Amino acid sequence: MITEAVLAQGSRAFIWPLLPTDREALRDGFEHLSAQSRNSRFLTGVPHLTDAMLDHLVDEVDGADHVALALVVLDDDDVGTPVGVARMIRYAERPCEADLAVTVLDDWQGRGVATALLAELVRERPTGVTRIVTTVAAGNTASLAMLRRLGATTTTPAGLNRVDVVVDLVPPDPATTERP
Amino acid sequence: MTNDQLATSHPLQPGQSTSVAKMFYDRVAGSPHAEAYRYPAPEGWASETWAETGTTVRTLAAGLLALGIHPEDRVAIASSTRIEWIHADLAVTCSGAATTTVYPTTSAADVGLILADSGSRIAFAEDDAQVAKLRGLRNDLPDLQHVITFDGTADGEWVLSLSDLRALGEQHLADDPAAVDDVVDAIRPDHLSTLIYTSGTTGRPKGVELPHSCWTYIGAGAEGLDFLSSDDLQYLWLPLSHSFGKMLGTVQLQIGFATAVDGRMDRIVPNLAELRPTFMAGPPRIFEKVHGKIVQTVEEEAGIRRLLFGWAFRVGGQVAEAQLQGRRPGLLVRAQHAIADRLVLSRIRTRLGGRIRFMISGSAALSADVAAWFHAAGMLILEGYGLTETSAGACLVHIDDPVFGRVGPPITGTEVRIAADGEILLRGPSVMRGYHGLPEETAEVLDAAGWLSTGDVGEIDARGRVRITDRKKDLIKTSGGKYIAPQGIEILFKAECPLASQMVVHAEGRNYATALITLDPDAVAQWAAAKELTETDYATLTSDPGIRDYVKECLDRVNGRLNRWETIKDFRILERDLTVEAGELTPSMKVRRKVVETTYAPVLDSMYS
Numbered sequence: 001m002i003t004e005a006v007l008a009q010g011s012r013a014f015i016w017p018l019l020p021t022d023r024e025a026l027r028d029g030f031e032h033l034s035a036q037s038r039n040s041r042f043l044t045g046v047p048h049l050t051d052a053m054l055d056h057l058v059d060e061v062d063g064a065d066h067v068a069l070a071l072v073v074l075d076d077d078d079v080g081t082p083v084g085v086a087r088m089i090r091y092a093e094r095p096c097e098a099d100l101a102v103t104v105l106d107d108w109q110g111r112g113v114a115t116a117l118l119a120e121l122v123r124e125r126p127t128g129v130t131r132i133v134t135t136v137a138a139g140n141t142a143s144l145a146m147l148r149r150l151g152a153t154t155t156t157p158a159g160l161n162r163v164d165v166v167v168d169l170v171p172p173d174p175a176t177t178e179r180p
Numbered sequence: 181m182t183n184d185q186l187a188t189s190h191p192l193q194p195g196q197s198t199s200v201a202k203m204f205y206d207r208v209a210g211s212p213h214a215e216a217y218r219y220p221a222p223e224g225w226a227s228e229t230w231a232e233t234g235t236t237v238r239t240l241a242a243g244l245l246a247l248g249i250h251p252e253d254r255v256a257i258a259s260s261t262r263i264e265w266i267h268a269d270l271a272v273t274c275s276g277a278a279t280t281t282v283y284p285t286t287s288a289a290d291v292g293l294i295l296a297d298s299g300s301r302i303a304f305a306e307d308d309a310q311v312a313k314l315r316g317l318r319n320d321l322p323d324l325q326h327v328i329t330f331d332g333t334a335d336g337e338w339v340l341s342l343s344d345l346r347a348l349g350e351q352h353l354a355d356d357p358a359a360v361d362d363v364v365d366a367i368r369p370d371h372l373s374t375l376i377y378t379s380g381t382t383g384r385p386k387g388v389e390l391p392h393s394c395w396t397y398i399g400a401g402a403e404g405l406d407f408l409s410s411d412d413l414q415y416l417w418l419p420l421s422h423s424f425g426k427m428l429g430t431v432q433l434q435i436g437f438a439t440a441v442d443g444r445m446d447r448i449v450p451n452l453a454e455l456r457p458t459f460m461a462g463p464p465r466i467f468e469k470v471h472g473k474i475v476q477t478v479e480e481e482a483g484i485r486r487l488l489f490g491w492a493f494r495v496g497g498q499v500a501e502a503q504l505q506g507r508r509p510g511l512l513v514r515a516q517h518a519i520a521d522r523l524v525l526s527r528i529r530t531r532l533g534g535r536i537r538f539m540i541s542g543s544a545a546l547s548a549d550v551a552a553w554f555h556a557a558g559m560l561i562l563e564g565y566g567l568t569e570t571s572a573g574a575c576l577v578h579i580d581d582p583v584f585g586r587v588g589p590p591i592t593g594t595e596v597r598i599a600a601d602g603e604i605l606l607r608g609p610s611v612m613r614g615y616h617g618l619p620e621e622t623a624e625v626l627d628a629a630g631w632l633s634t635g636d637v638g639e640i641d642a643r644g645r646v647r648i649t650d651r652k653k654d655l656i657k658t659s660g661g662k663y664i665a666p667q668g669i670e671i672l673f674k675a676e677c678p679l680a681s682q683m684v685v686h687a688e689g690r691n692y693a694t695a696l697i698t699l700d701p702d703a704v705a706q707w708a709a710a711k712e713l714t715e716t717d718y719a720t721l722t723s724d725p726g727i728r729d730y731v732k733e734c735l736d737r738v739n740g741r742l743n744r745w746e747t748i749k750d751f752r753i754l755e756r757d758l759t760v761e762a763g764e765l766t767p768s769m770k771v772r773r774k775v776v777e778t779t780y781a782p783v784l785d786s787m788y789s
Contacts, residue, residue, distance in 0.1 A: 039667045041770070042769060042771060043772070044682065045667030045670030045672075045674065046674065048675070051702075052702060066767075087768060092761075099766040099767040099770075134770070135766055138652050157649075158774045159773050159777065160654075160688055160774075161651050162772070
């Protein structure tokens with residue numbers, strides 16, 4: 001499913017599922033992230049995405065338990081550049097709960113990329129998921145605000161500069177999920 | 181100086197001097213014959229009066245003027261704590277310049293960054309090792325015109341000795357006797373006094389700009405607390421490169437007590453016995469060390485002495501507890517305490533010289549247990565809180581309202597507020613002007629109304645005392661008060677070691693850093709195949725000595741690129757990688773540090789015993 005999104009400042013963009021062919025694009029995109037953004041994503045220092053990580057982040061995307069979407073911005077010549085990835089992954093032992101991770105290239109942060117990706121991700125989430133359970137840096141106010149917009153949120157301190165976050169997702173609105 | 185710094189517009193507090201140089205001049209004039217400093221000499225301790233310090237400092241300051249130093253120029257000091265550091269710093273101050281500090285252990289790369297960013301024109305260097313570091317950077321530091329060495333070898337051109345500087349100063353004063361006095365008179369409260377560098381989570385160190393008014397406010401604030409007098413004797417061993425050390429020196433100028441200066445850490449215990457100071461300040465590490473050493477000695481003793489020790493501390497603890505609650509202990513406890521004190525507790529105080537009135541802990545969180553142990557022995561530790569960005573001062577536990585696990589109320593003139601997300605915000609005359617040349621980074625932490633975001637999370641109790649509970653930044657704080665940015669080390673290691681899967685750096689509240697390391701299963705299998713090992717089981721291979729040596733070599737290379745306090749002193753290779761099933765990773769591969777540290781707590785503890 002491909003949807004069109006309009007970002008702040010009017011950029012045209014498409015959101016589509018992350019495909020196995022996007023492996024190198026993901027690897028390359030990570031190389032351009034700031035140290036801060038890398039740390040926010042994995043909560044540890046990561047110099048490069050390794051093959052083992054890419055196996056998990058690309059090859060294990062199955063659209064059922066692991067949904068991953070990419071947002072691609074089109075320039076005036078309709079050449080696309082991927083600028084953000086969002087994914088939801090179901091916990092194996094708790095089928096109603098899923099982890100959430102969003103990464104946006106530094107230059108594109110604060111321009112509505114994450115908001116657009118999340119709106120679509122929540123619509124296309126793994127069937128039966130009603131709750132997000134994840135961990136974020138306590139100082140990452142942008143991510144915390146983004147999570148709070150998804151539903152009733154509780155946070156619990158989880159060690160130095162970490163909070164565990166639980167979001168009860170707003171039940172799907174039939175009007176927006178039923179598409180032609 | 182940049183033009184976009186925020187203006188400091190705090191009126192001077194009662195008793196607050198216009199500049200640190202003026203404080204020093206007033207101190208010399210006010211008590212010229214009183215002892216100012218004591219320091220180690222070839223035979224025992226040497227001592228100097230304020231008048232003598234005044235003469236030395238004025239001459240050295242004149243020497244700096246002769247070398248062309250102008251108001252607010254930066255002069256760096258790269259040295260351990262010693263009397264020459266204090267003379268150099270006061271001379272920089274009285275020449276109208278600002279001091280930039282470098283630890284003797286700072287890596288050459290960071291020394292280069294700091295001296296270049298500060299635009300330091302002169303650097304004091306302790307010895308040949310520090311001189312060599314600067315010499316190696318000379319081509320990258322066009323602003324650095326001279327190095328002045330305390331003990332190192334001078335060449336009479338680029339590297340001068342302290343006596344060369346003194347000779348220049350004497351000549352300058354002979355030509356213009358009022359040269360230094362005129363400069364001191366012209367220093368305004370908003371002139372830059374220190375440019376101290378602090379580490380961030382990522383990237384390079386940031387220079388904290390503190391004008392004279394910040395430091396003179398701290399002096400006046402400490403006097404207002406009325407817990408120190410000119411009769412006190414301070415024992416100062418802290419690194420003066422740190423704002424905490426600088427603060428203690430400034431408070432001394434205001435109040436006029438004498439300070440014994442000796443930065444040699446291995447001399448702390450013998451020095452306490454010899455000097456018999458009335459107070460001492462330090463990071464929690466030093467109190468843990470003294471506590472650990474005494475407890476260990478007792479544990480090695482025969483049964484009866486050990487029992488006596490335990491009993492004495494229980495009695496001492498009851499008395500201390502009653503004091504904290506503001507009540508008088510019962511008659512029986514008082515009688516027991518007299519015995520316990522004579523047999524055990526007083527002897528512990530004697531080991532610290534026997535005259536300690538109180539101690540001050542700052543720069544990291546002090547364990548309430550350690551504080552209570554000292555209190556039971558009759559020595560109160562007052563915990564304080566501050567950042568380099570607040571001239572090391574903001575809150576301090578009051579001597580007449582002691583409490584453990586809290587850092588006390590703000591000092592008069594400083595305001596504290598808790599933001600909606602729990603972050604501690606501070607406002608007041610000790611707050612920095614900004615980060616040197618970094619308007620965006622400054623705006624991130626300092627708002628237009630003057631509130632500084634500390635990055636620490638905490639709460640304020642009903643009596644206005646602050647408790648620190650968490651940090652909003654990915655910075656680990658050791659018990660020595662040093663910050664370590666773990667992700668930087670993790671990135672270096674993973675890039676250096678092809679076998680690595682995960683690394684979790686551990687140091688919070690510890691006196692050094694260690695790491696838990698996991699290996700990538702594919703890489704381990706490949707390694708085993710290349711070495712033609714018959715063993716193929718991953719868990720078994722993680723304890724293979726060859727693999728451990730290889731990981732150690734990688735880690736040694738990483739350590740070689742870090743500042744000494746950041747280096748990973750020990751590590752353990754876990755026998756399985758971090759997993760989602762064990763809750764150590766989220767399904768999207770975020771590392772849950774707390775789960776890892778809890779699961780492997782015994783492994784971590786084994787690296788600190």
